[in-house]
Amino acid sequence: xxxxxxxxxxxxxxxxxxxxxxxxxxxxxxxxxxxxxxxxxxxxxxxxxxxxxxxxxxxxxxxxxxxxxxxxxxxxxxxxxxxxxxxxxxxxxxxxxxxxxxxxxxxxxxxxxxxxxxxxxxxxxxxxxxxxxxxxxxxxxxxxxxxxxxxxxxxxxxxxxxxxxxxxxxxxxxxxxxxxxxxxxxxxxxxxxxxxxxxxxxxxxxxxxxxxxxxxxxxxxxxxxxxxxxxxxxxxxxxxxxxxxxxxxxxxxxxxxxxxxxxxxxxxxxxxxxxxxxxxxxxxxxxx
Numbered sequence: 001x002x003x004x005x006x007x008x009x010x011x012x013x014x015x016x017x018x019x020x021x022x023x024x025x026x027x028x029x030x031x032x033x034x035x036x037x038x039x040x041x042x043x044x045x046x047x048x049x050x051x052x053x054x055x056x057x058x059x060x061x062x063x064x065x066x067x068x069x070x071x072x073x074x075x076x077x078x079x080x081x082x083x084x085x086x087x088x089x090x091x092x093x094x095x096x097x098x099x100x101x102x103x104x105x106x107x108x109x110x111x112x113x114x115x116x117x118x119x120x121x122x123x124x125x126x127x128x129x130x131x132x133x134x135x136x137x138x139x140x141x142x143x144x145x146x147x148x149x150x151x152x153x154x155x156x157x158x159x160x161x162x163x164x165x166x167x168x169x170x171x172x173x174x175x176x177x178x179x180x181x182x183x184x185x186x187x188x189x190x191x192x193x194x195x196x197x198x199x200x201x202x203x204x205x206x207x208x209x210x211x212x213x214x215x216x217x218x219x220x221x222x223x224x225x226x227x228x229x230x231x232x233x234x235x236x237x238x239x240x241x242x243x244x245x246x247x248x249x250x251x252x253x254x255x256x257x258x259x260x261x262x263x264x265x266x267x268x269x270x271x272x273x274x275x276x277x278x279x280x281x282x283x284x285x286x287x288x
Contacts, residue, residue, distance in 0.1 A: 001062040001114070005034040005054055005085075007076045008067030008092065010042040015092050018103045019046060022065065022090070025110045036079055039067075057083045063265060065090060066099060070185075073098040074241045077142055077262055086120050088113070088265040097184045097279060098142075100270050109267045117268040123181045123197060124221055125258035128240060130251050140258045141240035143182030147227060147253065148174035148207065148237040150246060155210055156236055161226040162219060167204075170214065174207035174237075177225055177255045181262075182241075184276065192216045197272055202257075227253040 004026060011019045026033050034054040040047055057064070057080045064087045066076035073089045073096075080087060089099030090106060101109045112118060128139040149156045158170040178187035180195040183203060188194065192205040193216060202223065205216040219225070229236055235248050277283055 001029070001031060003032045003034065003060060003062050005036060005057075005061055005064045006067060007036040007039045007064055007079060008042075008072050011046060011067070011092070015103065016046060018090075018092065018106055019043070019067065021106055022067075022110070025107070025114075029114050034061075038075075057081055057085055059083050059085070061085045063088055068092050068099065069096055070098045071242055074142060078138055080262075081138070082260040084260055084263050086263040086265045088267075097275055098181070098264070100275055101267065109270075112267050112269070113265070119266045119268070121197065121264040121266050123262040123264060124179050124200075124202075125260065125262055126177060126179060126202070126240070127256055127258035128238070129254040129256070130247070132247060132251060134238070134245050134247070135240060135243055139240065141182075142179065142262050143185050143241045144176045144178040144187060144239075145255050146174055146176035146186065146207070146237075146239045147229060148239065148244075149231065150233065150235055150237045152231070152233050154232050157230040159228040160204065162223050164224075164226070167217075168214070170206050171210040172206045172208055172214075175227070176205050176207065178203040178205060179221075184279075187216070190216075193218070194276065221257045223256070225255045227255070229253070 034052050035047060037053050037055055040053050064076050064080055064085055066073045066087055066089045076087050090101045091099035126141045126145050128145055147158055155171050158175045160167045180197050180199040183195040187203050187205045190205050190207050192203050200221050201218050202221050203216055203218055206214050229249055231249055235246050237244050238247055
């Protein structure tokens with residue numbers, strides 16, 4: 001790896017040593033280090049190299065290092081876009097399913113990375129299609145696409161079609177389509193199942209449904225999902241991961257698999273079962 005971009009949050013004082021550690025190691029490997037303009041502006045006191053700012057992703061990049069939590073990782077994915085540059089998530093936040101490398105293991109992880117002991121994982125993305133100009137054209141999500149009520153206590157009505165076949169009308173606070181990657185996030189908190197990252201499926205998960213016999217449904221990721229929405233207030237929220245916009249009832253929504261993927265760098269020895277056990281507290285029982 002000869003050309004790497006750093007992106008992330010403003011590095012707090014107690015974590016400055018980890019940023020220095022990363023930069024020192026990259027320099028030792030003769031890496032051409034670049035910084036996103038956002039990361040540089042957030043850390044101007046630590047990074048004085050304004051000539052290494054890069055404004056957009058390109059296929060000649062070897063990797064992006066995302067320094068923060070999962071929210072920062074999603075920011076990095078938006079920056080990468082459809083170039084499919086691999087992303088390494090270094091967790092300087094609180095919870096990290098995507099940013100899986102803890103600060104304390106940066107030195108060891110970079111050693112393994114530059115010794116070729118890593119894999120590139122491909123993760124499915126969701127694509128949103130409407131007749132409106134939304135999300136500045138970046139209409140894709142790694143975790144979920146959610147349709148949610150807005151500024152009202154009333155439920156919304158969501159008609160759902162799978163490959164043009166009518167499935168159900170949901171009376172609920174909302175409905176989401178989640179990827180296997182997103183199964184550990186919002187969908188999980190609404191009762192959705194956990195899925196292995198390489199599963200070829202999506203999850204349709206209702207948010208606080210009126211009918212208690214309505215349950216999450218797993219569908220093939222080759223499915224095209226269409227939604228029609230009715231609300232009393234004539235508008236609702238639609239979100240892609242951590243981004244949201246308000247749209248009106250008379251908009252048809254189509255959600256399907258994007259034609260490009262997210263590429264995640266997985267260091268050898270770090271795997272999904274270990275991550276969910278650690279993050280969800282599985283097995284922390286004296287009987288185990």
